Amino acid sequence: MPFIEEYKPDILCLQETKAEQHQSPIDLPDYTEFWNSAKNRKGYSGTAIFTKHPPLSIAYDIPEDIALQFGFENDPYGNPNLEGRVITAEFKDFFLVTVYTPNTKDDLSRLSLRHDRWDQAFLLHVNRLQEKKPVIFCGDLNVAHTEDDLARPKENVGKAGFTDEERKGMDVYVGAGFVDTFRLFTQGNGHYSWWTNWANARERNVGWRIDYVMVSKSLVEKVSRAEILAGVHGSDHCPILIDITLSTPI
Numbered sequence: 001m002p003f004i005e006e007y008k009p010d011i012l013c014l015q016e017t018k019a020e021q022h023q024s025p026i027d028l029p030d031y032t033e034f035w036n037s038a039k040n041r042k043g044y045s046g047t048a049i050f051t052k053h054p055p056l057s058i059a060y061d062i063p064e065d066i067a068l069q070f071g072f073e074n075d076p077y078g079n080p081n082l083e084g085r086v087i088t089a090e091f092k093d094f095f096l097v098t099v100y101t102p103n104t105k106d107d108l109s110r111l112s113l114r115h116d117r118w119d120q121a122f123l124l125h126v127n128r129l130q131e132k133k134p135v136i137f138c139g140d141l142n143v144a145h146t147e148d149d150l151a152r153p154k155e156n157v158g159k160a161g162f163t164d165e166e167r168k169g170m171d172v173y174v175g176a177g178f179v180d181t182f183r184l185f186t187q188g189n190g191h192y193s194w195w196t197n198w199a200n201a202r203e204r205n206v207g208w209r210i211d212y213v214m215v216s217k218s219l220v221e222k223v224s225r226a227e228i229l230a231g232v233h234g235s236d237h238c239p240i241l242i243d244i245t246l247s248t249p250i
Contacts, residue, residue, distance in 0.1 A: 003232055003239065004028065010052050013098035015140045017046035017084075034089065036060045040082040047087050047098050047139070055089035055096075062086055062121050063128075070117040077110055080118060088129065093246055094219065095129040097137035104142070104160045111165055114142075119169035127176055134216035136244070137178070140194075140237065141212050145170040145180070148189040149209040161210060178214040181226035181242050193228050194237045202236075213242045222246060 004012065012031070017024075021035040031050040038044045049058075061081045062072070072079045080102050089096045102118055104111040129135045143166040147153035156162045174180070182191070192207025201207060215223060225243040232238050 001026075003234075007239075007241070009050075009241070011089075011096065012050040013087075013096070013138050014048040014050070015046075015098065015100035017048050018043050019046065021048075034058050034087055036084040036087045038082065038084045040078055044083065045100055046084040047100050049087050049089055049096070049098055051089065053091065055091055057090040059088040059090075060084075060086065062125055066121050066124050069124075070121040072117065072121070075113050075117070077113065080113065086122070086125075088125075094134045094136055094216075095126075095132070097126060097129070097135065097139075099137055099139040099141070101140060101142045104163065104166065106160055108160060108163070111160075111163060115165035115169065119166075119172065123172055123176060126173075126178070130177070130216055134219045135178070136213065136215050136219065136242075138211075138213040138240075140210060141170070142210055143167060143170055144208045144210055148187075149192075151189070151192065151206040151208070161208060173214060177217045179217055179220050181213045181215055181220075181223050182209070182228065182240070184220065184223060185226050191228055192230070193240055197236055205230075211237060211240050213240060215242075215244075219244065 020037045021033060028050055030052055032054050034049045037046045067081045072081045085100045087098050099122065102110055102114055104114050126135050126137055142161055144150040144162050145167060150156060150162060153162065190205065192205065192209050193211040195202035195207040213226060223242055223244050227241055229239045229241065
């Protein structure tokens, strides 16, 4: 609540909510809430959008035809479309997608899901949207894209969050015309959005940048700021933000 009072976001996107809306004590009368909670595992995953501007439409999950195309229902670890990972909100001039990308797990047991199904399915979803109007997608993408995006790249090559397959997934998003807004303003390493709870990693800034706001190229010139708010505590992640000025009201 103090964070919201200070920053007053027009739209707030959350990932890994681990709750259903009725379980949340948050009361934000200025915002309309949209929650997508896991259907197959209570207290797991989940996303939410809080917005001062009611969207024209709202949709949950990866569209069913795309999920079927990539065999989500056959995944041995469970259908990721039942885990509350995606919310798509349509506004006048853009689509906004909040996403909580599946973690590949320390043993890489979900790497096949991530590389062969999820990344391709999510890209197809946002590309379809992009054919209609520009897209902003944001959230925990569970990957450090380049060596500058984690404190210890050499020690983590091939590990969850820094495998070649996961990094190629980010390459594909960029190749499709989506731009990493943070890198429009800030280069180099030392800028992270997640830290393990072990070994005072946050205090020592031994972290990973795995949270992103990606925008269609047509929106790049409208982005005036992109920041990581590393000083905001309350989670092992910290918030990230963009300021974007649109030609017409949301």
